[in-house]
Amino acid sequence: MCGIVGYIGAQPAVDILLDGLTNLEYRGYDSAGIAVNVDGQVELYKAEGKLQNLKDIVNAKKSHIEKSTIGIGHIRWATHGAPTTANAHPHSCNCGRVAIVHNGIIENYKELREKLEKQGCTFRSQTDTETVAHLVATKFAQTNDLTEAVRLATKELEGAYALCVIHQDVKNTLVATRRNAPLLVGIGEGEYYVASDVPAIISYTKKAMYLDDNQIVTLTPDSMKLIDSENNVLSQKIETLPWEPVALSKMGYKHFMLKEIHEQPDVVRNVLSGKLKAIDEPIKLNEVTLDKDKLKDLNRIQIVACGTSLHAAMIGKYIIEDFCGIAVDVEPSSEYIYRKTITDKNTLVIGVSQSGETADTITAVRQAKKQGSHILIVTNRPDSTMAREADSLVPVNAGIEVSVAATKSYMAQVISFYLLAIYMAEVKGVNNFTELKHELVVLPQKIEKVLAHKEDIQTCAKKFSSAKDFIFIARGINFPTALEGALKLKEISYINATGYTAGELKHGPIAMLDESMPVLSILMSGKVYDKILSNSEEAKARNARMIALTDSTDEKLNDLFESIIRVPEIDELLSPALAIVPLQLLAYYIAEFLGKDVDQPRNLAKSVTVE
Numbered sequence: 324m325c326g327i328v329g330y331i332g333a334q335p336a337v338d339i340l341l342d343g344l345t346n347l348e349y350r351g352y353d354s355a356g357i358a359v360n361v362d363g364q365v366e367l368y369k370a371e372g373k374l375q376n377l378k379d380i381v382n383a384k385k386s387h388i389e390k391s392t393i394g395i396g397h398i399r400w401a402t403h404g405a406p407t408t409a410n411a412h413p414h415s416c417n418c419g420r421v422a423i424v425h426n427g428i429i430e431n432y433k434e435l436r437e438k439l440e441k442q443g444c445t446f447r448s449q450t451d452t453e454t455v456a457h458l459v460a461t462k463f464a465q466t467n468d469l470t471e472a473v474r475l476a477t478k479e480l481e482g483a484y485a486l487c488v489i490h491q492d493v494k495n496t497l498v499a500t501r502r503n504a505p506l507l508v509g510i511g512e513g514e515y516y517v518a519s520d521v522p523a524i525i526s527y528t529k530k531a532m533y534l535d536d537n538q539i540v541t542l543t544p545d546s547m548k549l550i551d552s553e554n555n556v557l558s559q560k561i562e563t564l565p566w567e568p569v570a571l572s573k574m575g576y577k578h579f580m581l582k583e584i585h586e587q588p589d590v591v592r593n594v595l596s597g598k599l600k601a602i603d604e605p606i607k608l609n610e611v612t613l614d615k616d617k618l619k620d621l622n623r624i625q626i627v628a629c630g631t632s633l634h635a636a637m638i639g640k641y642i643i644e645d646f647c648g649i650a651v652d653v654e655p656s657s658e659y660i661y662r663k664t665i666t667d668k669n670t671l672v673i674g675v676s677q678s679g680e681t682a683d684t685i686t687a688v689r690q691a692k693k694q695g696s697h698i699l700i701v702t703n704r705p706d707s708t709m710a711r712e713a714d715s716l717v718p719v720n721a722g723i724e725v726s727v728a729a730t731k732s733y734m735a736q737v738i739s740f741y742l743l744a745i746y747m748a749e750v751k752g753v754n755n756f757t758e759l760k761h762e763l764v765v766l767p768q769k770i771e772k773v774l775a776h777k778e779d780i781q782t783c784a785k786k787f788s789s790a791k792d793f794i795f796i797a798r799g800i801n802f803p804t805a806l807e808g809a810l811k812l813k814e815i816s817y818i819n820a821t822g823y824t825a826g827e828l829k830h831g832p833i834a835m836l837d838e839s840m841p842v843l844s845i846l847m848s849g850k851v852y853d854k855i856l857s858n859s860e861e862a863k864a865r866n867a868r869m870i871a872l873t874d875s876t877d878e879k880l881n882d883l884f885e886s887i888i889r890v891p892e893i894d895e896l897l898s899p900a901l902a903i904v905p906l907q908l909l910a911y912y913i914a915e916f917l918g919k920d921v922d923q924p925r926n927l928a929k930s931v932t933v934e
């Protein structure tokens with residue numbers, strides 16, 4: 324979603340701001356802007372659409388703008404007000420002396436706006452953020468102190484915010500604060516950076532301090548002061564960021580998505596490393612702190628997640644129930660938080676999130692925590708807000724994922740669920756996982772084989788790229804694979820794709836089948852193979868264009884299916900981890916063939932930080 328960058332130091336701020344925003348572009352946005360202080364004047368530059376539009380405006384006045392060594396920048400994903408230049412950040416006050424960028428939502432902005440308008444503030448946008456700019460300006464007029472103005476202003480705000488503020492009259496000072504939205508300060512030599520996410524600043528510094536809720540940081544080129552909302556000075560916890568700038572390079576691939584799909588064999592190896600040491604040894608999950616006796620007493624598990632993470636959670640349900648015999652419910656976080664949920668100290672609540680910043684999932688786990696449940700977070704970002712809510716953590720180690728469409732993080736989540744399910748079963752005394760552990764160890768080679776034959780999938784993609792709709796069918800443990808395959812396709816190609824349990828097809832969806840409808844059957848060997856084959860026959864009888872994704876070598880399939888995507892043979896229980904790879908590739912090649920913006924699909928954001 325939105326992204327923030329700030330800089331104060333001795334270098335031209337503009338280059339650092341634009342570079343930082345470029346590295347946040349992957350998050351999805353629809354307008355951008357910066358504010359700088361040139362010769363004692365705060366100046367705002369904004370543009371709707373791609374960041375390049377802003378760069379063009381800025382570059383035309385570069386020699387003027389680069390005199391500023393302080394600035395704030397923002398990419399906006401519209402929530403309040405259309406994605407126009409007027410609504411783009413930074414926002415300012417009547418006199419134009421304050422500039423502010425904001426991530427999150429100010430929930431009481433209507434009341435604040437009404438009050439501020441009565442006091443004479445003139446609003447130029449439809450955003451919730453502009454209220455903060457006017458509010459800070461009002462408080463500054465009373466205190467003549469920017470930190471105090473921000474502190475007093477935030478006391479009146481309800482909702483979520485990460486804010487970065489500069490003021491024309493307080494040269495060489497940048498103030499930042501947050502509540503329920505991430506923000507960190509990067510520390511250089513005689514300079515500081517502010518960012519809503521690591522990629523914005525990782526090429527400048529690895530030394531950083533994460534802000535906690537309600538903390539306010541005041542930066543000058545050579546000082547950093549941290550206070551809480553009551554004005555108490557706090558000690559600073561400086562850490563070294565565990566990221567490498569190289570993660571933000573496409574490394575020769577046309578898109579980040581393709582690169583990330585290809586990283587999956589190594590992602591599996593990484594996830595297993597240190598946790599699955601030998602197939603005859605129990606799984607080790609050091610950051611799972613749930614007491615072993617309590618684990619044995621669990622009567623219920625609830626898993627909350629959104630989107631792709633929800634699909635990984637559905638596989639988690641299947642295997643935890645199978646291996647451990649504990650009932651598991653999986654629910655979209657956005658539903659979980661709006662109903663009465665029944666949890667207690669014998670309920671384990673698992674939050675799954677690539678980013679660890681998905682607002683609905685954060686709210687869901689906080690809600691469960693209040694009810695006394697142990698919270699286990701499965702995330703790719705151990706530095707995230709969600710990870711900080713965790714009693715137990717399963718870091719999935721996929722490395723930074725840039726493409727909006729999640730691929731390698733899904734793989735890492737799925738593999739982490741296998742480890743978690745086996746770990747829990749072993750604690751409960753079930754010990755028959757030698758074969759599955761062996762399958763996990765050889766999985767990366769099988770994925771490599773699929774990747775080595777990607778041209779076949781590319782051919783299939785081309786053949787079906789003119790379809791307006793797509794149906795994916797599967798049963799059992801691969802039903803989530805069908806949902807995820809369909810989600811990947813619709814996300815990046817905008818083709819209407821739906822996943823169904825194959826048995827449900829004849830209860831309604833079959834009415835849609837004709838010669839224009841591709842039906843992709845996920846036909847992995849195992850107990851539901853024959854059933855899906857029959858369902859595929861039923862679809863074929865309605866003239867659907869049949870595609871199979873299978874590990875079977877049965878020649879008879881050639882009569883039923885127009886195209887067959889083959890993968891190496893695999894244990895049915897682990898098959899979702901292999902079957903998803905060709906579906907990711909299929910979606911990728913269809914979108915690429917259609918000329919879509921694969922890494923930054925329209926309307927989507929990498930992390931959805933609003934409910």
Ligand code: M6R
Pocket residue numbers: 629630631632633675676677678679680681684727728729730814928929930931
């Ligand atoms: O960061 P999270 O895993 O919590 O994000 C949840 C969804 O927004 C995310 O999985 C989304 O569905 C992906 N873009 C799918 O590719």
